[in-house]
Amino acid sequence: MTNEVHEDELHAYVDGTLPEPRRIEVEAWLAAHPADAARVQAWIGQNQSLHAAFDSVLNEPLPLNLVRATRRPAIPAPFKAMAAMLAMLATGLVGYAIGLGSGEHAPAAPTYLARDAAIAHAVFSPEARHPVEVDAAHAEHLVAWLSKRVGTQLQAPDFGAQGFELLGGRLLTGETGPVAQFMYQDRIERRVTLYVRRAVAGNTTTSFRHATENGVDVFYWIDGDFGYALSGQIGRQAIRQLADAAYLQLATAGAKP
Amino acid sequence: MRVRPDLIKHLPRLRRYARALTGDVNRADDLVQDTLERALAKLDLWQPGSDLRAWLFTLMHNLFVNQIRTKRPQETVMEEAFDEPVSGGQMEALAARDIHTALARLSEEQREVLLLVGLEQFGYAETAQVLGVPTGTVMSRLSRARERMRQMLAGEPAIKLKLVK
Numbered sequence: 001m002t003n004e005v006h007e008d009e010l011h012a013y014v015d016g017t018l019p020e021p022r023r024i025e026v027e028a029w030l031a032a033h034p035a036d037a038a039r040v041q042a043w044i045g046q047n048q049s050l051h052a053a054f055d056s057v058l059n060e061p062l063p064l065n066l067v068r069a070t071r072r073p074a075i076p077a078p079f080k081a082m083a084a085m086l087a088m089l090a091t092g093l094v095g096y097a098i099g100l101g102s103g104e105h106a107p108a109a110p111t112y113l114a115r116d117a118a119i120a121h122a123v124f125s126p127e128a129r130h131p132v133e134v135d136a137a138h139a140e141h142l143v144a145w146l147s148k149r150v151g152t153q154l155q156a157p158d159f160g161a162q163g164f165e166l167l168g169g170r171l172l173t174g175e176t177g178p179v180a181q182f183m184y185q186d187r188i189e190r191r192v193t194l195y196v197r198r199a200v201a202g203n204t205t206t207s208f209r210h211a212t213e214n215g216v217d218v219f220y221w222i223d224g225d226f227g228y229a230l231s232g233q234i235g236r237q238a239i240r241q242l243a244d245a246a247y248l249q250l251a252t253a254g255a256k257p
Numbered sequence: 258m259r260v261r262p263d264l265i266k267h268l269p270r271l272r273r274y275a276r277a278l279t280g281d282v283n284r285a286d287d288l289v290q291d292t293l294e295r296a297l298a299k300l301d302l303w304q305p306g307s308d309l310r311a312w313l314f315t316l317m318h319n320l321f322v323n324q325i326r327t328k329r330p331q332e333t334v335m336e337e338a339f340d341e342p343v344s345g346g347q348m349e350a351l352a353a354r355d356i357h358t359a360l361a362r363l364s365e366e367q368r369e370v371l372l373l374v375g376l377e378q379f380g381y382a383e384t385a386q387v388l389g390v391p392t393g394t395v396m397s398r399l400s401r402a403r404e405r406m407r408q409m410l411a412g413e414p415a416i417k418l419k420l421v422k
Contacts, residue, residue, distance in 0.1 A: 011399055017380065017381075039403075046371075046375060049410075050277065058269040066293065
């Protein structure tokens with residue numbers, strides 16, 4: 001005879017937290033009590049419906065304002081502006097410090113490009129299972145899709161000569177709209193990412209700039225309406241070489257009719 | 258020097274829970290942002306080695322409860338709208354979003370327990386810790402939430418059964 005099964009144990013059965021011997025006893029109880037079995041079945045269905053309805057949120061690109069909110073230094077407000085100033089000085093971009101005091105409402109100047117690119121690199125490059133949304137096997141589709149969303153004809157540079165293969169890409173959201181991220185990997189699984197987004201109006205073409213954000217080297221530049229940033233932790237020189245290659249290939253592609 | 262724990266890896270689950278809890282993309286992400294800000298401000302209060310995820314959900318719960326308190330009149334209006342009788346023509350629309358509708362019709366207390374246990378897969382004791390209530394309270398809310406959901410979601414098949422006969 002099975003001991004009387006308590007209501008709480010029916011829930012524990014549904015949630016898979018019953019110890020094995022008791023689970024078998026509860027199963028026997030359910031076989032003999034159809035009303036309880038129907039309730040348990042409905043509850044299991046509810047758990048499944050919840051996952052079906054909301055698991056897709058896990059795969060959504062993370063809004064960059066939230067990613068940024070996980071990294072904001074927990075320092076008193078009066079020091080924030082000063083910290084931003086020091087960061088600007090460190091990267092030799094004092095000119096952009098104007099207007100940064102309020103933080104949130106500062107324009108997405110090139111420094112933000114570097115920081116956002118570095119954050120996006122840090123978030124997705126360690127991913128073992130889903131580093132990219134669309135893999136390189138569907139490169140044509142990937143480029144067409146990202147081009148459409150970002151609003152320009154994109155190109156994934158070829159880093160074969162530098163030993164990096166295209167892994168794929170994903171679509172992110174940034175302050176200036178959709179962002180394309182291409183990810184590359186070399187033979188020892190080091191990863192670099194190319195981050196492309198529309199530049200803020202008023203920003204004009206710039207030369208290469210370098211920034212280090214939380215140990216991630218970023219080379220970035222603005223070419224016409226778009227900002228590009230190449231990020232990785234493979235040494236400054238190696239990133240620079242990849243950035244040179246990307247710049248050359250993208251400029252050449254752009255010159256074509 | 259304290260090592261700052263990485264909050265990013267908890268972002269996707271915080272967003273999923275907030276989305277299900279509020280039923281609204283923007284409200285959910287605002288709640289997540291508030292949670293992160295509070296987490297960074299109070300990080301010194303977090304015990305290294307303890308469950309960071311449970312702590313973050315606790316912060317989110319507290320913020321959510323505060324929000325409900327201040328927005329109560331609006332919520333009540335929404336509840337009434339949901340309780341309007343559903344005509345036959347509306348059945349299809351209801352079926353399409355039934356899990357969302359049913360969730361929205363639960364009390365906040367029941368919805369939180371149902372989601373923490375059924376979606377986020379917290380244990381009963383962990384859920385009690387997140388919500389700051391005894392485990393017995395979690396069990397009774399869970400039971401009521403699941404039964405209420407069952408009645409709401411069972412509405413349509415019951416009607417269909419009648420039509421077949």
